Every structure is written in C-alpha cells, then in structure tokens.
Amino acid sequence: MDTNNNSSDIQKTPNAKTIGIILAAVILVVLAVVLIVNSQKNKQENPNDPNTYQSGEVEPGTEVEPGLEGEELPEKVESTITTETGQIIPEGSHVDVPGANPIKGDGVVTSVGEVVQNDAEPMAPEAPQQTEALDKESLPESVIKLGVSAAGFSPSSFEVKAGAPVSLAVSSTDDFTHVFLFDDPSLSAVALGLGPQETRAITFNAPSQAGEYFFHCDVPGHAARGETGKMIVK
Numbered sequence: 001m002d003t004n005n006n007s008s009d010i011q012k013t014p015n016a017k018t019i020g021i022i023l024a025a026v027i028l029v030v031l032a033v034v035l036i037v038n039s040q041k042n043k044q045e046n047p048n049d050p051n052t053y054q055s056g057e058v059e060p061g062t063e064v065e066p067g068l069e070g071e072e073l074p075e076k077v078e079s080t081i082t083t084e085t086g087q088i089i090p091e092g093s094h095v096d097v098p099g100a101n102p103i104k105g106d107g108v109v110t111s112v113g114e115v116v117q118n119d120a121e122p123m124a125p126e127a128p129q130q131t132e133a134l135d136k137e138s139l140p141e142s143v144i145k146l147g148v149s150a151a152g153f154s155p156s157s158f159e160v161k162a163g164a165p166v167s168l169a170v171s172s173t174d175d176f177t178h179v180f181l182f183d184d185p186s187l188s189a190v191a192l193g194l195g196p197q198e199t200r201a202i203t204f205n206a207p208s209q210a211g212e213y214f215f216h217c218d219v220p221g222h223a224a225r226g227e228t229g230k231m232i233v234k
C-alpha cells in the first residue's frame with residue numbers, strides 16, 4: 001500500500017512542476033503582447049514623433065508655420081483652380097487665351113503665382129509661355145492680333161498701356177515658319193515660334209517705360225525683307 005502511495009506521489013511531483021513552467025510561459029507571452037500593444041498605441045498617439053512620423057502630406061486647412069530664418073521652409077503651397085481647358089492657375093487669376101500665362105490682379109504671373117519675367121530665357125518657367133497652336137477665330141476681342149508673312153507684319157504696329165497685361169497673338173499667314181522676337185533684350189522672353197499657317201499667343205506685362213519697342217521676325221533673311229514692326233507703349 002505504502003509503495004503504491006509513494007509511487008503516486010512520485011508521479012504527482014513532476015506534474016506540478018510542468019504546470020508551473022507552463023504558467024510562467026503563459027505569463028511571459030501575455031507580458032510580451034501587452035508590451036507590443038502599448039508600443040503600437042504610442043505610435044498612433046504621437047504622430048509628430050520623428051521616429052513614427054510617416055506621412056509628408058499637410059492636411060488641407062493646416063497652416064504651415066514659417067520657420068526661423070535660415071531654416072529650410074516648406075515649399076509654398078499656392079491655392080489653385082482649374083480652367084475649363086484643364087489649365088491649373090493660381091486662385092483669383094484668369095487667362096485671356098488657353099495655355100497663356102494667368103493674369104492676377106493687374107499683373108501677369110506664372111502658373112505658381114510668381115511675377116513673370118520678360119527678360120528670362122525664352123520658355124524658362126519664369127518666362128511668359130507661348131501657347132500651343134490655336135484657332136485664331138477662337139481668340140477673344142481683347143487679344144492683339146498680328147499676321148506675318150513674306151510681305152511683313154500686318155498690322156506692323158500696335159499700342160499698349162505701360163505696365164498693363166497684354167495678350168498678343170501672331171499668325172503665320174503664308175506657308176513659312178516665322179519667329180516673333182523683340183529687338184530689346186528686356187523683352188527677350190516675349191517670343192513666338194510659328195509653323196506655316198499657325199497661330200500662337202503669349203500674355204506678358206507691357207514695359208513700365210513708355211516708348212517704342214521694335215520687333216522683327218528672327219528667321220534669317222525675314223527682317224531684311226521687311227518683317228519688322230513696333231509696339232508703342234503709352
């Protein structure tokens with residue numbers, strides 16, 4: 001009998017040990033899970049923590065505080081609108097001709113709202129942009145329209161108001177390529193390259209200085225045969 005009791009005691013002891021080990025393991029697993037859940041919660045609660053910050057987007061309506069001087073500022077985000085033709089322009093501006101520069105207030109600006117530079121490299125982002133080829137019949141009344149052919153510019157002069165926005169369209173009226181260009185380097189970016197029978201337009205700020213600004217066709221030989229004219233700034 002004793003031996004039987006003893007043998008059952010011997011069997012019980014290892015069972016209790018095993019249960020203890022399992023319990024300890026379970027507690028460790030629960031602790032680990034609690035730690036992981038806590039660290040996840042921390043990430044969600046502190047999105048500004050540089051270690052957990054993931055999105056570079058600024059929520060609409062969030063005001064971006066200007067940084068201290070010398071600190072790199074986030075790129076200025078200008079509010080934009082989209083025109084009927086799908087052109088993205090600064091809010092509060094409009095275009096005279098689709099594809100030309102927007103006019104905001106009383107000045108011509110770039111697509112990001114900066115004042116356009118008449119003396120920039122032609123086609124540089126800060127330069128007034130020539131439009132794609134367009135239908136000259138679709139141009140509004142307010143646009144100044146010139147034709148150019150081997151016979152010269154027609155009309156060969158036009159008037160603008162000093163400092164005011166000007167939309168100018170030039171058409172090739174023969175079967176040749178022509179290039180509209182001002183003589184004065186201060187207007188080097190106000191240029192149009194035209195294929196045969198093509199019309200393109202450009203919107204720019206007239207010079208603030210009154211006077212006569214001569215232009216010509218820059219295709220070799222064309223100015224010499226009379227493709228010249230002048231813009232009168234008043």
Ligand SMILES: [Cu+2]
Binds near residue numbers: 148178
């Ligand atoms: Cu020409």
